[in-house]
Amino acid sequence: MANDVHESPSAVPAESPSSNDVREDRPHDPRHHVTLENLHTERRSFAPLASFAAHSNATLFEYKKAEADSLEYWKEAARRLVWKEEFSEILDWSDAPVARWFHDGVLNACDNAVDRHVREGRGDRIAFHFVGEPGDTQTITYSDMHERVQKAANGLLSLGVGKGDRVAIYLPQIPEAVVAMLACARIGAIHSVVFGGFSAASLRQRIDDAEAKLVITADGGNRRGSHLPLKPLVDEALAPSIAHPGFAASVEHVLVVKRTGQPTEWTDERDVWWHDVVDPQPAEHEPEWVDAEHPLFILYTSGTTGAPKGLWHSTGGYLTGAAHTHRIVFDLKPETDVYWCSADVGWITGHTYIVYGPMINGATQVLYEGTPDTPHQGRWWEIIQEYGVTIFYTAPTAIRTFMKWGESIPDGFDLSSLRLLGSVGEPINPEAWMWYRRVIGGERCPIVDTWWQTETGSIMISPLPGVTATKPGSAMTAMPGIAADVVDDEGRPVRGGEGGYLVIKEPWPSMLRGIWGDRARFARTYWNRFDGMYFAGDGAKKDIDGDLWLLGRVDDVMNVSGHRLTTTEIEHVLVAHPWVAEAAVVGATDAITGQAVVAFVIVRGDAEGVPDDGAAIADALRTHVRKEIGPLAKPRDILVVSEVPKTRSGKIMRRLLRDVAENRPVGDVTTLADSSVMDAIKDGLASGK
Ligand code: 6R9
Numbered sequence: 001m002a003n004d005v006h007e008s009p010s011a012v013p014a015e016s017p018s019s020n021d022v023r024e025d026r027p028h029d030p031r032h033h034v035t036l037e038n039l040h041t042e043r044r045s046f047a048p049l050a051s052f053a054a055h056s057n058a059t060l061f062e063y064k065k066a067e068a069d070s071l072e073y074w075k076e077a078a079r080r081l082v083w084k085e086e087f088s089e090i091l092d093w094s095d096a097p098v099a100r101w102f103h104d105g106v107l108n109a110c111d112n113a114v115d116r117h118v119r120e121g122r123g124d125r126i127a128f129h130f131v132g133e134p135g136d137t138q139t140i141t142y143s144d145m146h147e148r149v150q151k152a153a154n155g156l157l158s159l160g161v162g163k164g165d166r167v168a169i170y171l172p173q174i175p176e177a178v179v180a181m182l183a184c185a186r187i188g189a190i191h192s193v194v195f196g197g198f199s200a201a202s203l204r205q206r207i208d209d210a211e212a213k214l215v216i217t218a219d220g221g222n223r224r225g226s227h228l229p230l231k232p233l234v235d236e237a238l239a240p241s242i243a244h245p246g247f248a249a250s251v252e253h254v255l256v257v258k259r260t261g262q263p264t265e266w267t268d269e270r271d272v273w274w275h276d277v278v279d280p281q282p283a284e285h286e287p288e289w290v291d292a293e294h295p296l297f298i299l300y301t302s303g304t305t306g307a308p309k310g311l312w313h314s315t316g317g318y319l320t321g322a323a324h325t326h327r328i329v330f331d332l333k334p335e336t337d338v339y340w341c342s343a344d345v346g347w348i349t350g351h352t353y354i355v356y357g358p359m360i361n362g363a364t365q366v367l368y369e370g371t372p373d374t375p376h377q378g379r380w381w382e383i384i385q386e387y388g389v390t391i392f393y394t395a396p397t398a399i400r401t402f403m404k405w406g407e408s409i410p411d412g413f414d415l416s417s418l419r420l421l422g423s424v425g426e427p428i429n430p431e432a433w434m435w436y437r438r439v440i441g442g443e444r445c446p447i448v449d450t451w452w453q454t455e456t457g458s459i460m461i462s463p464l465p466g467v468t469a470t471k472p473g474s475a476m477t478a479m480p481g482i483a484a485d486v487v488d489d490e491g492r493p494v495r496g497g498e499g500g501y502l503v504i505k506e507p508w509p510s511m512l513r514g515i516w517g518d519r520a521r522f523a524r525t526y527w528n529r530f531d532g533m534y535f536a537g538d539g540a541k542k543d544i545d546g547d548l549w550l551l552g553r554v555d556d557v558m559n560v561s562g563h564r565l566t567t568t569e570i571e572h573v574l575v576a577h578p579w580v581a582e583a584a585v586v587g588a589t590d591a592i593t594g595q596a597v598v599a600f601v602i603v604r605g606d607a608e609g610v611p612d613d614g615a616a617i618a619d620a621l622r623t624h625v626r627k628e629i630g631p632l633a634k635p636r637d638i639l640v641v642s643e644v645p646k647t648r649s650g651k652i653m654r655r656l657l658r659d660v661a662e663n664r665p666v667g668d669v670t671t672l673a674d675s676s677v678m679d680a681i682k683d684g685l686a687s688g689k
Pocket of ligand 1: 425
């Protein structure tokens with residue numbers, strides 16, 4: 001279907017084979033997933049539109065400059081920030097793998113994101129169109145932001161929080177979340193945002209690991225028409241218990257935003273209202289000027305072992321990566337664009353592409369509190385229509401959900417303002433990419449499929465709009481200045497057409513600086529697998545043109561709706577339940593969420609009160625996981641089995657369980673300690689036991 005492929009007369013021809021293998025006969029089936037096999041046959045390619053290329057922020061020259069001298073390239077990018085004192089050294093790699101970028105420069109993140117715009121005459125520009133789920137709205141200019149961050153900074157200082165202190169932020173997606181992050185940055189405090197969907201236990205673990213002095217929360221948030229409680233979970237997280245005596249002892253105050261107005265318990269000497277503490281403060285505050293390497297934030301993410309790790313990012317390098325990539329990947333024209341990133345500020349995408357990157361670039365953004373289907377399944381498209389959103393950044397899991405709901409829903413709205421679409425969080429399957437392009441983008445918007453991680457801080461692999469031809473399902477090429485490659489088991493680059501491990505071979509400004517409180521773990525986790533290279537944990541394929549196709553994690557990290565979860569993290573929680581003797585968790589392919597959590601559990605023979613029926617056991621355990629970690633970790637399926645397959649050295653063979661979970665014939669069982677185990681599992685499941 002040649003007209004599906006917009007070959008433009010621009011300077012950059014699509015070099016790969018184009019329309020001859022277009023599978024237009026295949027219905028748009030959301031179950032069609034990215035697998036190595038179908039990526040091998042993907043041949044469609046879309047050249048950049050000449051009309052876009054004529055005005056794009058990025059040019060081919062970008063790559064040339066970076067290739068010629070990557071340090072100079074980054075120096076130029078860093079110079080776009082406002083520095084209180086200029087840096088003289090670009091990179092100090094003498095203590096590799098811990099990098100120091102622009103380390104003798106001095107700056108402040110909030111000054112860059114807010115004050116500079118006011119100073120430079122852009123105070124009246126709208127920073128946020130906030131849309132609450134119940135329909136309340138706020139229009140917040142950069143000047144308004146300036147006032148709010150200064151008051152909040154003074155409020156934090158009045159609570160005894162200062163430079164270097166850690167502040168946990170557990171808020172819904174409301175303007176105060178952005179204000180709280182920037183106010184921390186303004187006083188040099190280190191924020192640790194915990195996604196509002198995490199449980200009290202997860203929050204407690206994160207507060208404790210970072211020894212947070214203050215928790216900023218709200219009474220609740222709005223979710224699917226009801227009030228999601230937050231403050232009660234903070235109370236639970238901070239309550240001393242027999243299991244955790246002296247837990248979260250670092251916390252001196254809880255600062256509470258009134259969002260829903262629901263009744264809230266109060267601990268007098270500890271809890272304070274935001275409106276009592278922040279609102280009366282003077283709106284003048286001189287930012288705390290910090291060294292470029294001063295920690296800006298900690299963000300917890302799942303690793304390959306049980307406990308989530310606190311990754312921390314610097315100020316100067318991180319902000320350089322955030323602002324620079326946002327400018328060239330999203331082609332932001334701050335005077336005319338309306339940008340909307342649908343991520344929650346509790347994830348790295350919200351940090352880099354709602355708070356820091358776009359605000360430094362002076363963007364006008366949409367910030368939406370709720371879910372896409374409240375009060376109706378066209379809510380997002382209604383928001384795009386109403387605010388004239390031009391740049392839209394979301395996740396494949398959302399796109400697949402919209403495909404399932406049907407294209408008549410977006411078709412009912414005017415989406416003609418859109419000019420650029422982005423995707424992040426997991427591999428996007430080619431059919432979802434094509435749907436996004438056609439139904440949402442009206443076949444005129446370039447799609448940037450952006451690969452990156454909490455660790456990388458900013459986008460590492462992506463097409464540049466106006467420059468790079470795109471292929472559905474491929475994140476295409478490394479960003480200028482990023483030395484990404486695909487290597488084999490021995491760390492040798494693979495040839496075109498082959499798959500392997502994705503690595504990054506040179507340091508980059510927004511790379512994580514470490515794991516909070518555990519210096520050795522940083523080097524061990526990321527730099528040990530291949531000598532001198534950062535190993536991301538993802539598999540990838542290089543095609544014959546050298547373009548990159550991400551294939552998902554090669555470790556025990558699952559990706560559920562773009563959120564990272566570790567198999568062991570959920571196994572630990574299951575085994576902590578009195579009924580469970582043993583648990584094995586796998587990520588199974590799921591049509592909507594990408595992967596879904598599937599748990600195999602062995603029930604203890606001696607446990608009391610265990611229901612006879614597997615479904616009742618599964619229900620109880622699902623609730624247990626939800627309570628311990630949060631709703632996003634809740635297993636889709638819990639299967640009660642009598643054994644789990646193990647190697648002779650006792651390692652659970654998740655590969656075989658994944659075969660069962662995905663209804664596939666079970667693979668090679670020769671390394672099993674007991675080869676009859678798989679038959680027992682299948683027989684048990686077939687008989688419904
Ligand atoms: C930004 C973010 C990181 C993991 C990463 C990879 C997966 C993210 C992707 C993608 C394929 C993309 N991932 N973007 N896979 N294509 N465009 O999501 O950070 O939460 O740390 O997750 O997500 O597996 O390793 P984070």
